[in-house]
Amino acid sequence: MGCGAATAEPHALCPACWSGLSLIERPFCERLGTPFALDLGIGPLLSPRAIAEPPVFARARAVALYDGTARDLVHRLKYGDRLDLARVMGRMMAAAGRELLAETDLIVPVPLHGLRLWRRRFNQSALLARAVGRLAQRPCDLQALARVKATRPQVGLTRAQRAQNLQGAFRVPEAARPRIAGRRLLLVDDVTTTGATGNAAARALLRGGAKQVDLLTFATVAVQG
Numbered sequence: 015m016g017c018g019a020a021t022a023e024p025h026a027l028c029p030a031c032w033s034g035l036s037l038i039e040r041p042f043c044e045r046l047g048t049p050f051a052l053d054l055g056i057g058p059l060l061s062p063r064a065i066a067e068p069p070v071f072a073r074a075r076a077v078a079l080y081d082g083t084a085r086d087l088v089h090r091l092k093y094g095d096r097l098d099l100a101r102v103m104g105r106m107m108a109a110a111g112r113e114l115l116a117e118t119d120l121i122v123p124v125p126l127h128g129l130r131l132w133r134r135r136f137n138q139s140a141l142l143a144r145a146v147g148r149l150a151q152r153p154c155d156l157q158a159l160a161r162v163k164a165t166r167p168q169v170g171l172t173r174a175q176r177a178q179n180l181q182g183a184f185r186v187p188e189a190a191r192p193r194i195a196g197r198r199l200l201l202v203d204d205v206t207t208t209g210a211t212g213n214a215a216a217r218a219l220l221r222g223g224a225k226q227v228d229l230l231t232f233a234t235v236a237v238q239g
């Protein structure tokens with residue numbers, strides 16, 4: 015599916031692609047979902063980063079670290095027009111996000127600004143959100159959150175610049191407020207790097223009346239602890 019090699023089942027990864035995935039398993043930070051190098055046998059665990067800078071979202075989970083096959087899959091989906099990959103990636107996300115999905119009322123993808131959506135012709139996060147929703151049997155609302163600012167791409171920006179770039183970028187449209195009021199939302203994106211996008215989007219959703227916002231992405235950038 016990822017590299018094009020034949021697989022026994024349709025919409026599956028070949029063994030080589032599988033072995034190139036750095037899957038995230040416990041022990042991980044219960045808040046950020048980032049893995050720990052060591053299992054200390056105690057829990058629940060929080061990373062120093064989650065304690066020093068608690069995120070706006072309640073909990074984040076991701077399938078894999080953003081390297082090897084995970085990076086290839088994200089790039090092929092996003093820049094290579096391989097929309098078909100959303101299905102296999104969504105299946106893995108539904109598994110990695112099982113705990114979050116059990117407490118989710120509504121799935122909301124991170125939106126693209128209209129201009130970027132027009133250029134790319136699709137929102138990869140919406141494709142992933144739909145695939146996760148279908149499998150987990152949770153409704154998906156593509157209009158619950160709007161990207162009202164045409165931000166620079168996050169790629170190449172520092173941590174502080176990423177947060178700055180997203181200030182005021184998201185808003186819950188008036189018409190969507192009744193649909194998210196008091197509800198537990200699962201925000202879906204392709205990748206988390208610094209968490210700036212997840213934080214900015216979660217902040218807008220909480221301001222818009224959501225009760226809780228969790229974050230599920232396909233990949234996360236490795237941050238030790």
Ligand SMILES: O=P(O)(O)OC[C@H]1O[C@@H](O)[C@H](O)[C@@H]1O
Binds near residue numbers: 205207208209211
């Ligand atoms: O905001 P952080 O977590 O730093 O970076 C992740 C974002 O940067 C984009 O390329 C991804 O699609 C995602 O929305």
